[in-house]
Amino acid sequence: MAETIDDVIDVLSGIVSDARRDADRVGYFAALYRQVTVEIRAGIRDGLFDDGPRMDRFDAVFGNRYFDARDAWRRERGGPRCWREAFGLLADPDAVIVQHLLLGVSAHINLDLAVTAARIAPGEEIHGLRRDFLLINDILARVLLAVQRAVGEVSPYLWLLDEFGGRTDERLLDFSIRRSRQEAWHNAVLLAGQGEAEREVTAGLLDVRAGVLARLVARPGGLVRPALALIRSGEEDDVPKVIAHLDRAMAAAG
Template sequence: MAAENIDDVIDGLAAIVRDADRAGDRAGYFAALYRQVTVEVRNAIRGGRFDDGARMDRFDTLFGNRYFDAYDAWRRDQGGPRCWRETFGLLRAGDTIIVQHLVLGVNAHINLDLAIAAARTSPGEAIHALRRDFMLINDILARVVLAVQDAVGDVSPFLRLLDQVGGRTDERILDFNIRQSRQEAWYNAVLLAGQDDAEREETIERLDVRATVLARLIARPGGLVRPAVELIRRSESDDVQAVITHLDHAMEQRSAR
């Protein structure tokens, strides 16, 4: 699928969520999170929160198409970025917990795709004018992630208990800081925006390798984290369809709490 605007991105993500729901496919976990983030970005565009709403529509469309291309390539067994192959390849792993699937998708999309989409939206010196709008998405993303984390807690009781005792234990367990990753993505976007084709290809390869290494660490944490993940897995729902539906309504549920 190829989106032409942010509405197409939302429709495409909703289609993936529906298909995953019908099939009991864990691909719907990240797609549900991503759909809600994109809806909030569209609301911010329509609400005039960005300096350049039309530019953010183009940016979000390029960003979304990175995900769609990787998803379609994986479905057709036609390659795609290594970090996405690593992420999608774990969808059928029975020992991977819900929050791991979410963070695996976030890792690939932020640590690889985000910088590429930003540099393509605003190449050369134009990249600097994008910074404020780029960073504004941090606030939107944080709000949706908190809602989704609450929704995960509803279907993963031991994870909720760890959150209550330790405060957002899921993020610490997986050692993944979204805001820091987005800051690094911005630096890489500025780098890519000023590079020629050969340099850009080399940088993208490096970003893919790094995101792939992180994906493996997220999927197979070591030390004391491993038994904690196992306890979480045993407590959480294995009804994939129910989990997808719950995650896909996280923002509505948070508003009703």
């Protein structure tokens, strides 16, 4: 279990390394997540946040929710609904890279973020967390821009999603994430004001909603399905190569 942000980065680095060795698509989201976490750590060290030690604890609790969900899936195909959708798609050779990224990002933001914020800052303390919570949007935007470019280099037909009526990776990885983080803040305030039993019920409802959103990403309908098939036909098939490419996104942008 991670106790600091350094621990989170170490565990994520291990997941990325193992995924490259095993050609495991879990490394796609892990590579994105590792880079976001590295940028947050840099922000803490540079004094970006009002309360750096609190953000260090926040990141550890947040990271452990991902690690716990991954462990539950590997043990018994268990864990939160939204994470089961994400991990369940890893073995699907027809899924496109951006689906794996979106499923991980969606589960972590639409469920884990609010739960973590309420745990770190319960009750009235939650209001003092708001500025630091929202600062993460800027870090996410910077990392996601780099990752979008990296995805486009290994998935050259991704623009077809826009042509066929779906949202492009840029819109989905920017606007939707910002909107989801806004909703996560409102949910965090709600959870922070609840008792333990009520909080557990609310978290379960958030997971149901996040699971529905995940299914829409994992198994879209309409014209998006043939678009995804065309996108997949042009994608790089070498999983370790894709992981390594995504994991270098920030350095390449640098």
